[in-house]
Amino acid sequence: MKLLPFLALAMLATTLASSAADTDTRVFEMRTYHTAPDKLDDLHARFRNHTMQLFEKHGITNIGYWTPIENPDNLLIYVLAYPSREARETSWKAFQADEDWKKAKAESEVNGKLVNKVDQLFLNATDYSPAIKPSAGSAERVFELRTYTTTPNNLPILHERFRDHTMTLFARHGMTNLFYWHLLPDQPNAENTLVYMLAHASVDAAKASFTAFRADPDWIAAKKASEEKGGGSLTIPDGVKSVFLKPTDYSPTR
Incomplete structure (x- = not known):
């Protein structure tokens, strides 16, 4: 990796980390x-x-x-x-x-x-989630609710990948990281579930962003390293669910 792109990526990661809700116990x-x-x-x-x-x-x-x-x-x-x-x-x-x-x-x-x-x-908020609070975009936005079900014992590795790589790469490709949660321990499947929400300019913009994200060499390398650590795919077959949402007219987050 060339030095300047690496430094830019590191600075973006630092910015995201500084806004994380690591003290949010709500x-x-x-x-x-x-x-x-x-x-x-x-x-x-x-x-x-x-x-x-x-x-x-x-x-x-x-x-x-x-x-x-x-x-x-x-x-x-x-x-x-x-x-x-x-x-x-x-x-x-x-x-x-x-x-x-x-x-x-x-x-x-x-x-x-x-x-x-x-x-x-x-x-609960993950330790890397941006601050979870109502917000409004400068233009109309589309929201995407994504739920991941991990393979056994691999939720910590998935969290690590999001914390260290995925969120920064999402931002690089035009996606807005909003909320990242894990389930409370008494919830079914708490040990293998990540729930998060992104914002996009439109559904078409989301699809274009994910296409670019998946082709990014930094993502390919991070995915490969995490799967080697986890002994294979971090999610079960059909373990990634995505629903595109629109805010109601009374929603505090728009």
């Missing part, structure tokens, strides 16, 4: 709502006009709200933050007992319930 909750048919707009209205404000009233931080760009299942995905798991339980009890919430929920469900099922993930 608990994050990713909630996925499976809405009833034709009820997604009503759910958006309830969040926009009531739920978000009531969350904040009870000490719950709104990070971002998204829907898949292709959304045949009528999903709403959002992320909240709490000081701790115990604080989360206290806040939700107070929120659910709030008379304003009970009224908003009842009025929104006059013609039937809005949500059929809720999926939850409880997460």
